Every structure is written in C-alpha cells, then in structure tokens.
Amino acid sequence: MNALGLAIVIWIAAWGLNIWLANGPWRESKAVRIAVPVLFGLTLLVLWEGIVRGLNVSQVILPPPSLVAQTFAASTDILWVDFVQTVLKGALRGFAIGFVAAVICAIAIDRSAFLTRGLLPIGNFFAALPIVGVAPIMVNWFGFDWQSKAAVVVVMVFFPILVNTVQGLRATDAMQRDLMRTYAANYMQTLIKLRLPAAMPFVFNGLKIATTLALIGAIVAEYFGSPTRGMGFRISTGVGSLSIDLVWAEIAVAALVGTAFYGLVAVIEKRVTFWHPSQR
Numbered sequence: 001m002n003a004l005g006l007a008i009v010i011w012i013a014a015w016g017l018n019i020w021l022a023n024g025p026w027r028e029s030k031a032v033r034i035a036v037p038v039l040f041g042l043t044l045l046v047l048w049e050g051i052v053r054g055l056n057v058s059q060v061i062l063p064p065p066s067l068v069a070q071t072f073a074a075s076t077d078i079l080w081v082d083f084v085q086t087v088l089k090g091a092l093r094g095f096a097i098g099f100v101a102a103v104i105c106a107i108a109i110d111r112s113a114f115l116t117r118g119l120l121p122i123g124n125f126f127a128a129l130p131i132v133g134v135a136p137i138m139v140n141w142f143g144f145d146w147q148s149k150a151a152v153v154v155v156m157v158f159f160p161i162l163v164n165t166v167q168g169l170r171a172t173d174a175m176q177r178d179l180m181r182t183y184a185a186n187y188m189q190t191l192i193k194l195r196l197p198a199a200m201p202f203v204f205n206g207l208k209i210a211t212t213l214a215l216i217g218a219i220v221a222e223y224f225g226s227p228t229r230g231m232g233f234r235i236s237t238g239v240g241s242l243s244i245d246l247v248w249a250e251i252a253v254a255a256l257v258g259t260a261f262y263g264l265v266a267v268i269e270k271r272v273t274f275w276h277p278s279q280r
Helices: 003-023 030-054 065-074 076-111 113-127 131-142 146-169 174-182 187-224 231-240 244-272
Strands: none
Touching (some): 030 065, 076 113, 113 146, 187 244
16 A cells, blocks of 8 residues: 555544544543544645655655654754744734734724724725735835834734724623713723723734734735845745745744734633633
8 A cells, every 4th residue: 555545544544533533422521622623633744745655746846744844853943043033023023013003093093083984994994905015115114124024014913903992892882881970980990991891802803813914914024025034034035946845844833833822812812801701
C-alpha cells in the first residue's frame, strides 16, 4: 500500500472514530469536545501528506507537512524575529490603538446626534477601503518600520469595534435608564455602571472580529515595504525564491497566533460577561 492509500485508510478510520465520539455517551464532556477537532485536524494533515507523497507532487507546488515541520524546527530563530516584528510590534500595537480610538469615538457618537449622523457613514466609508490601497499610502506616510503596519491595523479594526460598541451602548432598555435617572445618576455614572457593562458582549464581538483582521492587516502591509524581517516580508521573498516550505512555516505561525489571540479574547470575554446568557 502506497502513502496515498495508507492516508485514505487512516482518514476513514479517524472519520468513524470522530462520528462515534461526537454521538457517543461522552459527547458533552470537555475532553471529547477538544478531541474531535484535534483528531479532525490531524487526519487532514495525514491526508495532505499522503496525497503529496502518493501523487509525487512537487515541493514547489505543495510541500508535505513533514517538510514544513522540519523547516519550522530549523528556522525558529527567523520565525521568532518575524513574529516580534509583525505581531508584537505591528499587529498588537495597532489593535490596541484601534480599540481605544473606537471606544472613545463610540462614546462620542452615543453622546451626540450630530456625530451619529455624520461619523458613522464616514466610518463605513473607511471600512470599505481596500487594504491593498491603504497599505502603500500608510507606508509612504509612516515609513517602512512597524508604525505603518500598526496604522493599517488601526484602519482595519477601528470600524468593527466602533459599530459593535455603538450598538452595545444602545442595548439597555428605557426602564433601566429611567431607574438610573431615578437614582439621580448623571451621564458618566450611567455610562460606567449600566451602559458600558451592558455593551460588553457587543464590544467583545467586535474584538473577536478584529483579532483576525489585525494579523491579516499587518502581514499584507509588509508586502508594500518592510525592513528585512516580518511575516509578510518573509512570505513575499520566500515565494520569489521558491522557498515554499518556509512560506508554509510562516503561514503556520500566523494561524497559531491568530487562533491563540482569538482564544485569549474569548477567555477574557467569558470572565467579563459571565452574567450574560450566552456564557451560561
């Protein structure tokens, strides 16, 4: 049996095991909920390996996962430098700036009918701007280092967080606001004690959308100008030099970072919005 046939047999066996786990007596347990997607992902990698080796696919077109893993292990120093440049300097800083700016603007919009009618349409306009058009402009304005990548990230994450926060600030009903006025609460007291807590589920919805947009924005921005480091820079030069295994290693790092970032926001959301029905 060749590599492709063995991979198909393993796939079928894992598929049956997944069906049994998903419908078995322990399907609601935490271990099974983790095991099912992990097993599914591993069998996808096995099938990928079998197809590439069984059909003799060129490594330039699609390297097998084993080669990607070897390149990953041999290039940890390069991957770490790129991770620091793209994620820690560009994506996270842009994400933080965009989040703070969006929340401040959302409060201003909530406070002013003029801004509600004027700023939200402009925000919609900026959200529709293509990243491939924004990125070179930001590189021209802020230079080739992380500042231009953070600026692109700010543009990408600002509007999703803004819209969700504005919607969340309006989530309280009239009876709750009347109760705060009965207690002689001013606007800031009502905002801090009632409206912002009630808006947290909406805010975290925007944050979870922004986690993936931040990483995508930072990586794409590096295509238009970067120091000799960064995930986008490495992917661009790797494709040019046919180092496709290194390109896939960078993609793996981006996928792991994006998943971990999303998971971290989800954990924080569960702690902050423990009172919400969706967390029960």
